[in-house]
Amino acid sequence: MNNYAFEVIDAINREGISNEAWGLIEDIDDTKAYFGTLGKRSLEGKWAYIYEKKDGIYAYTCKIKPTMTMRLSEDAGGRDTKLAFYKLD
Structure with a gap:
């Protein structure tokens, strides 16, 4: 496991984000079909x-830059x- 992957999973754990979020x-072929994103x-x-709520407080995951975000x-x-x-990876 690389350091970035560890930091992401550690931040999610510390944040207490529930499994449904x-x-x-x-290997996802189409984010639009899989997640319902605006783009594909x-x-x-x-x-x-x-899944990040607009007004959510993310004390740990906010410190790690996502590879990308989608609406x-x-x-x-x-x-x-x-x-x-x-x-x-």
């Missing part, structure tokens, strides 16, 4: 993701939630 994925991206390799469609909660992705 984060996860691990591998493919994600190669291993990734962590966090969600209105149907997927996009008005007040964004999706942060962290490439782990």
